[in-house]
Amino acid sequence: MKKIDNFIKHTFKGLPKEKREETIKSVTETLVEKVEDLVDSGLTEIEAIDKTVLEFGNAEDYFELIEKKQKKERRLKSLRHYRNDLLFSSVSATIIIGALIFINLVYADVVIWFVVPALAVLFWPLAVLYNLLNKRANRRNADE
Amino acid sequence: MINSDIIRGHLESVILKLIIEQDRYGYEIASCISERTEAKFIIKEATLYSIVSRLDKKELIESYIGEKTHGKKRRYYKITTLGKAYYYEKKQEWLELREILNTLLEA
Numbered sequence: 572m573k574k575i576d577n578f579i580k581h582t583f584k585g586l587p588k589e590k591r592e593e594t595i596k597s598v599t600e601t602l603v604e605k606v607e608d609l610v611d612s613g614l615t616e617i618e619a620i621d622k623t624v625l626e627f628g629n630a631e632d633y634f635e636l637i638e639k640k641q642k643k644e645r646r647l648k649s650l651r652h653y654r655n656d657l658l659f660s661s662v663s664a665t666i667i668i669g670a671l672i673f674i675n676l677v678y679a680d681v682v683i684w685f686v687v688p689a690l691a692v693l694f695w696p697l698a699v700l701y702n703l704l705n706k707r708a709n710r711r712n713a714d715e
Numbered sequence: 716m717i718n719s720d721i722i723r724g725h726l727e728s729v730i731l732k733l734i735i736e737q738d739r740y741g742y743e744i745a746s747c748i749s750e751r752t753e754a755k756f757i758i759k760e761a762t763l764y765s766i767v768s769r770l771d772k773k774e775l776i777e778s779y780i781g782e783k784t785h786g787k788k789r790r791y792y793k794i795t796t797l798g799k800a801y802y803y804e805k806k807q808e809w810l811e812l813r814e815i816l817n818t819l820l821e822a
Contacts, residue, residue, distance in 0.1 A: 628762065
């Protein structure tokens with residue numbers, strides 16, 4: 572039975588402390604029941620324990636049902652993140668374009684070439700804005 | 716063996732049904748399931764216990780310590796009134812779903 576204890580402890584070691592003890596206790600209890608049943612049906616104790624451990628599956632199976640939803644929610648970037656992205660890209664784009672204008676005027680003020688790279692750089696915040704608006708629309712649809 | 720994703724949403728009802736028939740303990744539920752499906756579907760213990768503990772939390776079932784033969788202790792699960800109601804609701808849902816799929820797939 573020691574083997575069962577170790578197996579369960581190992582399986583659930585990643586759990587937060589409050590939940591761990593309770594889970595370990597109840598799962599161990601049920602697995603011991605299973606081993607006893609298998610022994611009654613004619614297996615040796617070692618065989619019974621091996622079979623029980625093999626058929627248990629893993630901790631992911633245990634939590635799949637409980638935590639799948641929570642994990643998904645956590646992974647979703649919130650709208651605030653997208654807003655921060657937009658802020659960052661606009662500020663950076665402004666700095667880059669400012670630098671371009673400065674270089675253009677100081678070193679070669681005959682040809683106004685900074686417009687071309689500036690246009691290219693502008694697409695960065697534009698893309699981020701596009702993304703943000705899309706996400707917002709999606710979220711609104713999902714809420715309805 | 717059947718894809719467990721499809722059956723997953725109905726496992727709660729299956730377990731409730733088995734407990735309604737009579738009070739059962741954990742391993743008995745698992746062995747009952749594989750016996751009745753002739754091992755076409757085998758529930759992983761991990762999945763089973765997570766569902767059982769969730770049903771317990773939702774107060775659809777209750778547990779008590781009972782004695783098996785040879786005086787070995789077993790944690791038995793017993794259905795509550797709430798659990799029964801939930802089961803019949805789920806069963807109704809399943810009958811409707813079956814009806815719909817039958818019409819759509821068999822036609």
